[in-house]
Amino acid sequence: MPAVDDIPDLSDAEFRKRVRDWLTAHLTGEFAALVGSGGPGREHENIELRMRWERELGAAGWIGLGWPRAAGGRGATITQQVIFFEEYARIGGPGRLSHMGEYLLAPTLIAFGTEEQRRRFLPPIAAATEFWCQGYSEPNAGSDLASVQTRAVRDGDVWRVTGQKVWTSLAHVADWCFVLARTDADAPKRRGLSYLLVPMDQPGIEVRPITQITGTSEFNEVFFDGAVTAAENIVGEPGDGWRVATGTLAFERGVATLGQQLGFARELDEVFAVARTSGAYDDPVWRDAAVDAWVGLQTLRHQALRTLGTPEGDLPGVEASVSKLLWAPWHQRLGELAMSAVGPTATLADGGLSDAQRLFLYTRADTIYGGSNEIQRNIIADRLLGRVPRS
Amino acid sequence: MEFGFTTEQTDLRDTVRTFLARHATSARVRAADGFDATLWRRLAGELGVTALAIDEKHGGFGASEVEVGIVLEEAGRVLLPAPYLSTVVAAAAVDPALGADLLPGLADGSVIAALALAEPGAGWTPDRWSCTARRGGDGYVLDGVKEHVLDGAVADMVVVAAVCGGEPGLYAVRAEDVRRTPHDTLDPTRRQARLEFDGAAASLVGRDVRRAVDLLWAALAVESVGVARASLELTVDYLKTRQQFGVPLAHFQALRHRVADLAVAVEAATSSAWYALRVAGTEEFAIAAPLAKLVATRAAYAVTAESIQLHGALGFTWEHDAHLHFKRATANRLLLGDEVALRRVIAARAGL
Numbered sequence: 169m170p171a172v173d174d175i176p177d178l179s180d181a182e183f184r185k186r187v188r189d190w191l192t193a194h195l196t197g198e199f200a201a202l203v204g205s206g207g208p209g210r211e212h213e214n215i216e217l218r219m220r221w222e223r224e225l226g227a228a229g230w231i232g233l234g235w236p237r238a239a240g241g242r243g244a245t246i247t248q249q250v251i252f253f254e255e256y257a258r259i260g261g262p263g264r265l266s267h268m269g270e271y272l273l274a275p276t277l278i279a280f281g282t283e284e285q286r287r288r289f290l291p292p293i294a295a296a297t298e299f300w301c302q303g304y305s306e307p308n309a310g311s312d313l314a315s316v317q318t319r320a321v322r323d324g325d326v327w328r329v330t331g332q333k334v335w336t337s338l339a340h341v342a343d344w345c346f347v348l349a350r351t352d353a354d355a356p357k358r359r360g361l362s363y364l365l366v367p368m369d370q371p372g373i374e375v376r377p378i379t380q381i382t383g384t385s386e387f388n389e390v391f392f393d394g395a396v397t398a399a400e401n402i403v404g405e406p407g408d409g410w411r412v413a414t415g416t417l418a419f420e421r422g423v424a425t426l427g428q429q430l431g432f433a434r435e436l437d438e439v440f441a442v443a444r445t446s447g448a449y450d451d452p453v454w455r456d457a458a459v460d461a462w463v464g465l466q467t468l469r470h471q472a473l474r475t476l477g478t479p480e481g482d483l484p485g486v487e488a489s490v491s492k493l494l495w496a497p498w499h500q501r502l503g504e505l506a507m508s509a510v511g512p513t514a515t516l517a518d519g520g521l522s523d524a525q526r527l528f529l530y531t532r533a534d535t536i537y538g539g540s541n542e543i544q545r546n547i548i549a550d551r552l553l554g555r556v557p558r559s
Numbered sequence: 560m561e562f563g564f565t566t567e568q569t570d571l572r573d574t575v576r577t578f579l580a581r582h583a584t585s586a587r588v589r590a591a592d593g594f595d596a597t598l599w600r601r602l603a604g605e606l607g608v609t610a611l612a613i614d615e616k617h618g619g620f621g622a623s624e625v626e627v628g629i630v631l632e633e634a635g636r637v638l639l640p641a642p643y644l645s646t647v648v649a650a651a652a653v654d655p656a657l658g659a660d661l662l663p664g665l666a667d668g669s670v671i672a673a674l675a676l677a678e679p680g681a682g683w684t685p686d687r688w689s690c691t692a693r694r695g696g697d698g699y700v701l702d703g704v705k706e707h708v709l710d711g712a713v714a715d716m717v718v719v720a721a722v723c724g725g726e727p728g729l730y731a732v733r734a735e736d737v738r739r740t741p742h743d744t745l746d747p748t749r750r751q752a753r754l755e756f757d758g759a760a761a762s763l764v765g766r767d768v769r770r771a772v773d774l775l776w777a778a779l780a781v782e783s784v785g786v787a788r789a790s791l792e793l794t795v796d797y798l799k800t801r802q803q804f805g806v807p808l809a810h811f812q813a814l815r816h817r818v819a820d821l822a823v824a825v826e827a828a829t830s831s832a833w834y835a836l837r838v839a840g841t842e843e844f845a846i847a848a849p850l851a852k853l854v855a856t857r858a859a860y861a862v863t864a865e866s867i868q869l870h871g872a873l874g875f876t877w878e879h880d881a882h883l884h885f886k887r888a889t890a891n892r893l894l895l896g897d898e899v900a901l902r903r904v905i906a907a908r909a910g911l
């Protein structure tokens with residue numbers, strides 16, 4: 169029974185209480201084990217239980233909070249969405265599994281999809297009965313995403329997909345994948361792509377886990393060998409894939425970032441706690457660096473609040489790049505600070521990786537995924553200095 | 560949280576920017592030796608920007624820190640050689656319940672004011688300042704020495720942090736009652752002075768010394784944002800026009816990425832400075848103000864230093880404005896608490 173039908177009528181304080189009460193009441197019983205799990209370096213943990221938790225969230229209406237009501241969402245304001253993230257992080261809610269559907273695919277369908285597609289795909293995302301993965305990167309198409317080679321050919325009333333994706337997060341959990349595939353080999357690079365929705369559970373798809381820097385696995389190789397999807401499962405027209413795939417990127421204005429920062433704050437608190445035990449805290453040089461990290465975190469918050477609070481930003485369209493270039497290196501430095509707080513024992517891994525080590529190792533990815541920092545710099549430079557003509 | 564600007568605020572920014580672009584040109588700024596009296600009179604008289612945050616019943620417009628911040632940011636862009644920052648911060652430090660009679664003169668700009676906080680050898684922490692006030696004459700009498708008083712040599716009135724019987728307070732002293740020694744300064748666009756008080760007649764105008772320091776920090780932060788933005792724009796324009804190896808410098812990725820990093824630093828600085836101004840009336844200001852000073856002056860320093868590098872030898876000349884930005888950024892960064900001192904304040908106030 170959705171607890172959130174009346175969201176638009178709630179004051180922020182009422183909304184916060186609603187979220188907090190619900191989380192407190194539901195992150196109990198079997199779900200109590202999930203508190204703090206699934207975060208950076210822990211994405212592999214408790215997958216089954218976390219899927220059930222997602223369905224618990226979904227049943228109460230917490231997924232799709234920010235989607236418009238017309239699309240089956242709750243029409244929550246930006247502030248309310250931020251409050252949800254804050255409360256979720258405050259209570260130590262587990263790492264999410266439905267985010268690729270909720271935050272990447274859904275906005276894409278809302279902007280570019282058909283009414284039928286929205287009706288077919290949004291409700292199971294909101295209910296967490298279908299999970300999604302993002303099939304963009306390939307062995308030969310990373311930052312240069314427009315170079316994807318995976319091919320899709322129209323065959324009667326289906327598309328047949330052949331090729332390989334890589335680094336596909338949660339492909340082993342996902343029921344569906346949104347795939348960027350080449351449907352016209354003769355068209356210029358960006359114009360030959362299409363955006364397809366492909367079911368994962370079929371003979372033409374093989375998922376092979378890739379072991380990550382932490383020794384665990386969250387991303388995968390995905391092999392498509394004549395995998396099929398119905399002809400209508402294309403978002404936009406054939407050839408629109410680039411526009412559709414990149415069209416929603418610029419919409420991200422930092423709602424998730426604000427929530428994420430509460431997770432960061434918990435991590436930083438933890439680093440301070442470790443440092444007090446290890447003695448690092450008593451070293452004024454160490455403490456100065458830690459205070460600077462604290463300052464950095466406040467700055468991330470100020471940046472996110474300003475981005476959300478100004479209708480026309482100073483650098484419209486590149487706010488997401490600015491935000492990423494601020495938080496990703498910050499998070500990386502936090503990982504380093506965590507290690508230095510622990511001291512020499514941070515080099516030992518008896519009995520598995522510690523939290524500090526997971527954070528330290530995992531944060532190397534922050535500057536790579538979702539458009540590497542170099543690519544984010546390119547985006548900002550293009551805006552400020554103009555694009556460089558290609559010879 | 561509201562971060563946007565109203566139409567009136569945007570209009571104010573446009574008006575000030577247009578005015579300063581016309582009147583605070585590089586040539587004027589260089590010729591002013593830190594104080595262009597004509598410019599000051601017109602800013603106060605025609606634009607009325609000194610009156611913005613002062614209450615209507617004291618001759619002001621009753622606007623807020625936000626409006627003042629807009630002007631300060633614009634002033635930073637042109638390295639305004641006029642005592643705007645010093646006067647508005649001193650005015651903001653005055654508690655109307657104590658020093659209402661001073662406000663009309665500050666509002667109409669007929670009185671230039673400066674805020675005297677730091678003392679020689681005592682660093683930036685109020686607990687080490689030893690300037691004293693005692694009862695005498697019609698009010699108080701002040702003894703001690705203040706250093707690094709921005710625009711202190713051109714001020715008509717000084718608001719001085721001093722201790723009276725163990726109680727910190729802010730005291731107004733007329734310029735003629737102060738021995739003033741103007742300094743030559745690294746930053747030629749804003750002068751500093753040493754002020755000596757030897758039984759100077761004073762009146763109590765405020766009790767919140769900490770807030771006065773916070774206001775000055777926030778003002779230096781938002782001004783530094785202006786400095787950084789102007790410097791970055793200059794750099795961007797230069798990279799687009801200067802050709803080497805047959806192409807504009809702007810084509811080289813090594814430089815593009817540096818510009819992107821600078822832009823990110825400027826965005827972050829803008830956010831922190833404006834956050835501080837938006838919370839100026841709340842408890843959060845005690846942390847937001849030193850934090851803004853730290854973040855914004857660090858960014859302005861980085862941007863202006865890189866600006867010299869990206870201009871090549873041209874940036875190293877007296878002729879080019881790059882060094883003026885760099886020097887203002889340096890002064891703002893080091894004055895009234897450098898980064899380490901600010902982190903100490905922040906750590907103490909945040910209980911880290």
Ligand SMILES: Cc1cc2nc3c(=O)[nH]c(=O)nc-3n(C[C@H](O)[C@H](O)[C@H](O)COP(=O)(O)OP(=O)(O)OC[C@H]3O[C@@H](n4cnc5c(N)ncnc54)[C@H](O)[C@@H]3O)c2cc1C
Pocket residue numbers: 301302303304305306309310311312334335336337338387533536537538539540541542543546
């Ligand atoms: C943890 C994790 C999860 C991921 N999950 C997914 C997922 O779910 N789905 C998905 O599709 N992808 C996913 N990715 C892949 C990610 O999107 C790519 O790694 C990223 O786009 C970079 O591509 P690449 O790894 O091929 O590196 P490359 O593009 O080969 O880049 C190598 C290095 O060169 C730099 N570089 C590349 N081009 C330029 C340029 N033009 N200018 C300057 N420098 C440049 C890069 O910044 C990088 O430092 C994930 C990656 C990670 C690490």
